[in-house]
Amino acid sequence: MNKPLLTIGISLALSVPLAAQAGAKEDFNEVYAKAQSTHQDAGNFQWTTTTDRMKAAKTSAESGDYDKAASMARQALKLAQESVAQRKQQQEAWRNAAIGN
Amino acid sequence: MLKAKVILVALGAALAMPQALAGATPEEDRKETVEYFKQMFPDVPLEEFVNGQYALNEDRRKQWESMQDFPPYEFAVAEGKEMFETPFANGKTYASCFENGGIGIRQNYPYFDTEKKEVITLELAINRCREANGEEPLRWKKGAIASISAYMASTSEGKPINIEVPDDPDALAAYQDGKEFYYSRRGQLNFSCASCHVQNPGKWIRADFLSPALGQPSNFPVHRSKWGELGTLHRRFAGCNNNVRAEPLPAQSEEYRNLEYFLTYMSNGLPVVGPATRP
Numbered sequence: 443m444n445k446p447l448l449t450i451g452i453s454l455a456l457s458v459p460l461a462a463q464a465g466a467k468e469d470f471n472e473v474y475a476k477a478q479s480t481h482q483d484a485g486n487f488q489w490t491t492t493t494d495r496m497k498a499a500k501t502s503a504e505s506g507d508y509d510k511a512a513s514m515a516r517q518a519l520k521l522a523q524e525s526v527a528q529r530k531q532q533q534e535a536w537r538n539a540a541i542g543n
Numbered sequence: 544m545l546k547a548k549v550i551l552v553a554l555g556a557a558l559a560m561p562q563a564l565a566g567a568t569p570e571e572d573r574k575e576t577v578e579y580f581k582q583m584f585p586d587v588p589l590e591e592f593v594n595g596q597y598a599l600n601e602d603r604r605k606q607w608e609s610m611q612d613f614p615p616y617e618f619a620v621a622e623g624k625e626m627f628e629t630p631f632a633n634g635k636t637y638a639s640c641f642e643n644g645g646i647g648i649r650q651n652y653p654y655f656d657t658e659k660k661e662v663i664t665l666e667l668a669i670n671r672c673r674e675a676n677g678e679e680p681l682r683w684k685k686g687a688i689a690s691i692s693a694y695m696a697s698t699s700e701g702k703p704i705n706i707e708v709p710d711d712p713d714a715l716a717a718y719q720d721g722k723e724f725y726y727s728r729r730g731q732l733n734f735s736c737a738s739c740h741v742q743n744p745g746k747w748i749r750a751d752f753l754s755p756a757l758g759q760p761s762n763f764p765v766h767r768s769k770w771g772e773l774g775t776l777h778r779r780f781a782g783c784n785n786n787v788r789a790e791p792l793p794a795q796s797e798e799y800r801n802l803e804y805f806l807t808y809m810s811n812g813l814p815v816v817g818p819a820t821r822p
Contacts, residue, residue, distance in 0.1 A: 486724075487727075487789070490730070490731075490789065491731050492790075539726050540722065541576050542571055542575045542576070543567060
């Protein structure tokens, strides 16, 4: 048997899950960073549900489950985007509800 | 003729602009708010609003009245008095930091400090007093600070709330900021403070009976059976934010102090009744 070929074969077989793993980790890191900065953009309009998803994402990532972590981070990002939209919308809309305006 | 018209138009523009920017004055807001709640609850005497949900619900009121013989905050008030009178390590007491030795002044808080350019709440003044005298600040939401604040409120019992917005653009900005916070929808549930306490007082929300904005800060600090102890107004703000899934802000943050400034101003003229009890 050709030893170098075998080595390549084995490392290829190993590298598929490793690459997938690396991909999920990168995916997580990217989405998480985006969720984090969007959550910051919400200023004092942050939602507790976003914070919860961010924490869950972090916990999953720490235990090595990057698929779950990325999925949680995506949920956090979606909620954070909604909270930013709420903040923008309320900048003017609050006046319509106010007594004395 | 033409000239007069030009002047009028110019005057109109000059008048309209600042008004559109500044909105109503605090006093106009307050009068309209009082009128709004009077129309909503024509049978409730104005001073009764300080009793929150008990002003609007007979059953709750009866339960509450039966508690008045042995109010659960009595011990905390006595403890607060003792702490208030105990000298700091440097020999001075809290009395040295406040007008009239801190007795009968609760109705003037929060106020706008025109030099520091910020809203000073009673709890903030208590902790600043400690720090000025070389003591560690107390934690904000419960415990010693609530007891001291409760004792100080008890010495103002019945005095009319007397919040001033001085003629100072920064003071007005702080008031406006509090007002904006109060009317802005927040959290995943998309509620503003006003959604519950202006639009829906007198209605049930699950097991809770909603109180009106008017009179709300008057009974603080408050002993809630849910907490089993006294808590400050900012503890309640945090709870109300959290209930609509909005991230609460830190107690004594600028946002919450401005919110307290606006909300307490609305209750001007109503009596101080803190500490009190709530479910």
